Amino acid sequence: MIETSRYISNTVQELQPSGIRRFFDLAANMEGVISLGVGEPDFVTSWNVREASILSLEQGFTSYTANAGLIELREEIGSYLSSRFSINYHPKHELFVTVGASQALDLALRAIINPGEEVIVPEPCFVAYGPLVTLSGGKPVPLATNVKSDFKLTVEQLEKSITPQTKALLLCSPSNPTGSVYSKEELQEIAAIVDKNDLLVISDEIYAELTYDDTFTSFASLEGMKDRTILISGFSKGFAMTGWRLGFVAAESKLLASMLKIHQYSMMCAPTMAQYAALEALRNGLEDVEAMKKSYRRRRNLFVESLNEMGLTCHHPGGAFYAFPSISATGMTSEQFAEQLLLQEKVAVVPGHVFGPSGEGFIRCSYASSLEHLQEALNRIQRFLKK
Template sequence: MTQKNWSDRINPAVRSVPPSGIRRFFDLVAETRGVISLGVGEPDFVTPWHIREACIYSLEKGYTMYTSNWGLLELREAVAADLERTYNVKYNPKNEILITVGVSEALDLAMRALLVPGDEVLIPEPSYVSYAPCTTLAGGVPVFMPTSMENNFRISADQVRSAITPRTKVLLLCYPNNPTGAVMEREELAKIAEVAVEHDLIVISDEIYDRLTYVGEHTCLASLPGMQERTVLLNGFSKAYAMTGWRVGYAAGNPDFIGAMTKIHQYSMLCTPITGQMAALEALKNGQPGMRRMVGHYNRRRHLVVQAFRDMGVPCFEPGGAFYAFPQVSVTGLGSEEFAEELLKQEQVALVPGNAFGRSGEGFARVSYAASLDDLSEAFRRMARFVRRCGVRSRIISAPVKISDRQEGICQTI
């Protein structure tokens, strides 16, 4: 009996989306013994105890039920207070804030609520791996705006303006940026905002790394003139509070946008798990000191990691935010994927090939420095050895920078 081919029954939009470049590479990692992974964008810190304790206490009190589709009102009120205190933007917690299952769900909801087939979404590149697929799955068309190390991986207002067509509906921004760590200065962002107003664009602003800003101050896009009503602000707790596995994010915006997103949310996820919401509430109430300590540790690692790459002869963009370095590995004579695969095979160190984040990432690799100090030190020792075998001349004669507890002068207990 002939085997029936069922693939033609699958939604063409789904068939057209390639598997995640990150996940494909980490299938190789899973098959390799003794790997040091600097690939996953996850803090090496455990969620602070007082946040975990709040979750445990909520379970002991019997908080195991559904919440409102919108999320716990107390958490939405805390999010609104935090945004007003930090960025002087005011949102009504009753109808302008939605608690989501991580920022990933918030992004998907925003795309599905806003796009109709053929709508174009402008995306700076290199870009986070979910942006283009979420656009495609919602019926939209991703339009990439390439950036480079020469322009600090930032887009310009002129670049946005030149990319706009009659079908352009959304501008998607992520600063501090994943994968490059680039940040935008307020003046640059204000010029882009003027273009968005001029052309009546909706802006989805993914600000999950806002608190991990080391150079200058983060500018919340919604705080700029004319932007709050046309911006869907996405944020969450994963990065700043070391809560990746809790899967709690939020979207803030005008009630029309947030209401439409909530309609989809209530028929799919229904609500974010209450235990995660209780933990997030504790993070907002009492998590600032621990968060600031973690950010301080990342900042010190940032300098050491960038210097380590430069000392081994590999140019490296200096990130102003997030916890990623983006070295230019093409100096080894290898492409992004070949470099990552050979480094994994020969030295058991895992990085993410830059081309997983789009064509503009070719020749680079993403390196997470949200890893333990011991792992960073050993990984850089192995990488330096690999780079030397590729014929790259080190800038120093002695061993590469050792990233150690004594150098950083920290204790990892938060």
């Protein structure tokens, strides 16, 4: 047999597997586990949305769409962004449909990064950010945030991190894993630094619909920032459509065209039946989004208040569906805490260090689960702490 590992690229060999997967795999082999680890809604996609997809199949709409997606879907996305977030994009030249927000992020990075260029990545952050920068040939520059700043990047940090090689800032609001949401004023301060240093911003807004206490502000909606922003979003979180794998990207026409070239060669187009589902979701699904949002708010309030009461200090997440409590009082590392909680009490959470070194001492808990399951998980966590 040949030694096949020598054929694998050095970049891929050095890439670490996702830290989340180990705990998912452990939990998958255990009975009676309550999982607070999965970052997806517990709601089923609305029936009218599923029905629209079924109807598209029955009508025989099974061929490719345009590379950029159905024009009627792009028009609907444009209307949605305009009415919901006060940003106007041309549906033919500044929008296209992707296979999830993850593909949009990959396309954005590959389209703009030259070898060795830097992308600033505030941490704790979604586990894919750094590896995707690396795979694009760039260099991720992690910036550690902390609970004192509500896990938000400060302008002082940003200014100090910029070098002649800096190309872009990767921003996520509401945040995975912390649930933090940047205010309009905070984004305006960041925008001034971005403009002064001639940077791009890749703005991951996949949780935009799940903002609970304040009005969500899209980075692209700020004065002068639309042409500097690659806006990434999709249907997975707000519309409970994770398995449909449908996202979209919005950007200035030349930036968008560069991403579309890669998309044409690597993916062709997003699944046709999923696009018809998304079309229905935008036209007739926003009431369901609001209902889910109200449910998540109730769950957040219960879960975060209970964590604080039992001594796991947790900041108040303004969006997404994650709590990010500190477990430092236990004297355990994040990994030790998560592993022992799973083995002893069958509750799956994600250790904070997988989201970057600044996540050590914390765990990520998804409250996108029924109130019954959340209450039982809280009982088990409290029992674990008493031991």
